Amino acid sequence: MSTATSPQVRFTALHRAQRVRFRRAVTLMLMTLVLPGSAQLVSGSRRTGRIAIRTWAVLVVLGLGTLVASFFWHGVAFWAGTNTMVLQGVRVGLMVLAIGWAYLFVDAWRLGQPLTLQRQHRLAIVGVNGLLCFSVAGALLFGAHVVGVQRDFMISMFGDGAAVDAHHGRYNVLLMGGDSGAGRWGLRPDSMTVASIDAETGKTVLISLPRNMQNFPFAEGSVMAEQFPDGFDLEGMYLNGLSTWALDHTELFKGSKNPGIDATIMGVEGITGLKINYWAMVNLQGFRDLVDAVGGVELNVRQRIPVGLPSDSFFHYIDPGKRTLSGMDTLWFARARYDSDDYSRMARQKCVMSAMLQQVSPQTAVTNFQKIAKASSAMVSTDIPRGEVDRFVDLALKAKGQKIATLSLVPPMINTAHPDIALVQSKVAAAIAKAEGAKPPAQETAEAAPATEAPAAEAPAGDATTTAPAPAAKPSPTPTPTAPQSVTGGSLGSLAEGYAANESEDLGAVC
Structure with a gap:
């Protein structure tokens, strides 16, 4: 076998x-x-x-x-x-x-x-x-x-400088919007807002200063206070012209890397009475790229807003309604002046800030990280040290979902040509105290007497030093607690009655 x-x-x-x-x-x-x-x-x-x-x-x-x-x-x-x-x-x-x-x-x-x-x-x-x-x-x-x-x-x-302690439990960060153009980076702040942030809770108060403010003092003991002991009273010069003035007199700012920003901070501190911890200059063109990087931002458009000028090839209107805007449209929503005024534009800018804070989630940031980092690098110049970034990210997340309070030092409350600094600082202290849940400090007697002069005329777009004060006008009536019903330049309110987003305990509710 x-x-x-x-x-x-x-x-x-x-x-x-x-x-x-x-x-x-x-x-x-x-x-x-x-x-x-x-x-x-x-x-x-x-x-x-x-x-x-x-x-x-x-x-x-x-x-x-x-x-x-x-x-x-x-x-x-x-x-x-x-x-x-x-x-x-x-x-x-x-x-x-x-x-x-x-x-x-x-x-x-x-x-x-x-x-x-x-x-x-x-x-x-x-x-x-x-x-x-x-x-x-x-x-x-x-x-x-x-x-x-x-x-x-x-x-x-971010820089590698030393961290600065909070002042009275708050970090005050000066946010400036800079004109972006050939040879003009950071020379003329187009908008100035102090973000006063509670060091524990992240509760934020946005305090905006008009670019055309005149006759204001500087922080005591500062270089600018020595040069202008009676206040910044140069003919034809305004708050947003401080940077240009300082760059023409750099010899006064020995050792300073940013004399224009330093001079602006001295003015803001003299006006508000707040000590500024840090600053950030936002390149508005870079801001457009940031909005695109996060997929746009949803805004409540109350009136038609022009994008560009009629002579521009890209000219069009943003129609009213809830709109998710691209970076270009968001930038023009924040900056457009047609059929509007500086103070309506300031109100719209606050609404953009609020929308960005509330809508950019951590998931969005992670998903679009490379685009955001690239856009942010071209968008912001700041002196916040790297060691403090984690603190401010944490505070931003705490602020997300909270009500943002706003105060704008603009007409009819403040006469920008001859501001009552005692009233200004009283208003700032009261806004911060209210945001913290404390009883507001006693108001200065000046608050009871409205300014008797009209605000300075608006500065033309892109012009830092050509505004002239308007003629005297009748005192403004005492504002009533009723929210304004009119809409001017895309913002709730008017120049006469004030814009809701410029003074509110809940910015999101009036945007």
Whole structure:
């Protein structure tokens, strides 16, 4: 009786063995995907496997620990996301991890003995290994790139100066909108708003100053106060001209990197009585890119707003209604002056600030991170140190969802040609006290007597120094608590009765 194995039996056994080897090769690669180093621990170098598994375990523990700590204390994530040394460490770590994991995939492919497989199995193994290797390594390298973008953003955007303590429990940040044009970056602040932020709760009061304010004092003991002891009373010069004046007299600001901004801060401190902690200059053209980066912003358009001038090829109108506006339209919504006035425009600008704060969620920021970082780098110049960024991000998240209070030092309350500084500072103190839930301080007697002169005329668009005070007018009537019903220039209210967004305890409700 013959004991020889038939060709059919030998073929079947060989085929089964090849399928077993193929499944083993695939399993080794999947093990590497799920638990890096496990394939080597089972079939290869145990030392390499142990090192990989221990490294992976440490990374998992660190990752879970960071997530848990961030959930209970947001400051951990903000600190890690803004510390350039930590970011550099994470960036290098991700690149090393990508290379190491790719090596483990290649080694797992080798351990699968591809040369013993059938041709179709070899091709399949090569395809699976390549897909896993490049997918995992590519994702890690992309993560390293994103972390690098964040690190470069932090370095280019924020300085390395010393942090400044809060004043009376609040951080006061001067936000300036700068004209953007050839050779004009930051020379003429087009808008000036002090964001007074509670250092614990993030409760924010926006205090806006008109660019055409005249005859105002400077912070006591400052360079500008020495030059103008009786106030800034130069003929034809206004608050937004301080920067230009300082740049023409840089010898007075020895050691200053930004004399124009320093002079502006001295004026703002003299007007409001607040100590400014930090400043940020916003390039309005960069702001347009930021709005586009987050997918637009929804605004309540109360009247048709022109975009551009009739002579511009892109000229069109933003129609009334709830609109999600692009960066270009949002910029013009905030800056348009046609059939409007400076104070209506200031009200619209506050509505844009409120909408951006409430609508840009952390998910949106993460999804569009690279675009936002690129736009922000071109948009903002600031002296906020890198070490303080996590604090302000935390405060911004606390402010999100809270009511934003506003105060604008504009007519009919304030005569911008001859402002009553005692009244101004009393109003500022009262607005902050009310936002904190405290009883407002006693108002100055000057508040009871309305200004007897009309506000200074509006400065033409793009002109910093050509405005002349308007003739004297009758005193304004005492404002009533009833919200204005008229709409002027796209803002609720009018020049005579005041604009709701310029003085409100809840900015979102009047926008």
